[in-house]
Amino acid sequence: MQGIDQEFFIDTKIGKLLVGISKNKIGKISFNQPDFSLKGIKPKVVNNLENQLLEYFMGHRKTFQIDYNLIGTEFQKEVWQKLLDIPYGKTISYGKLAAQMGDVKKIRAVANAVGKNPVPIVIPCHRVVGVHGNLTGYIGGLANKKYLIELESNRQLGLF
Known part of the structure; x- marks a missing residue:
C-alpha cells in the first residue's frame, strides 16, 4: 500500500488485523486477513496498539491513544476527526454526521469518507x-460492525 513502510499482524477477538506502519505511526488497519507470517520485531507503536485493542475488547478502554499517520483528502480527514467525537456506546446516522459537518446534502461524500477510514476501531x-439505526456497510463486514456496537453498548454476552 502507498505510504506504508511495514506491516504486522495483531490477533483480536474479531480475527487477524493487518496493521500498516507509516513513518513509525499507525497508517492502516485491515480486517479479515489471510493467515501468513510477517517477519520482524513489532515496533513499540504496534505493541501499544495491540495492548490497547486487548483492553478495548475486554471492555476496559473507550478511546485510543495511538500515534497515526492518516493519508487522505482534507475533507476525509475532517470526517475522520468528527468520528472521534462520537461517544463510546453511541451511534449516529450518516445524515446527522453530514449535518454536523455543515451540510446534510453532503451525506454521500461523508459516507464515502467514513468508508475510507484507514484505521477502523481506533477511529470509530x-x-x-443508517437513518433508522440499521447497520450499513463496514470495511470489516457487518458482523464485525454489529459486534463492536454491541460490545460498546454492553449487550454482547460473555465478555464481562
Whole structure:
C-alpha cells in the first residue's frame, strides 16, 4: 500500500488485523486477513496498539491513544476527526454526521469518507449507522460492525 513502510499482524477477538506502519505511526488497519507470517520485531507503536485493542475488547478502554499517520483528502480527514467525537456506546446516522459537518446534502461524500477510514476501531467508523439505526456497510463486514456496537453498548454476552 502507498505510504506504508511495514506491516504486522495483531490477533483480536474479531480475527487477524493487518496493521500498516507509516513513518513509525499507525497508517492502516485491515480486517479479515489471510493467515501468513510477517517477519520482524513489532515496533513499540504496534505493541501499544495491540495492548490497547486487548483492553478495548475486554471492555476496559473507550478511546485510543495511538500515534497515526492518516493519508487522505482534507475533507476525509475532517470526517475522520468528527468520528472521534462520537461517544463510546453511541451511534449516529450518516445524515446527522453530514449535518454536523455543515451540510446534510453532503451525506454521500461523508459516507464515502467514513468508508475510507484507514484505521477502523481506533477511529470509530463502526458507530455510524443508517437513518433508522440499521447497520450499513463496514470495511470489516457487518458482523464485525454489529459486534463492536454491541460490545460498546454492553449487550454482547460473555465478555464481562
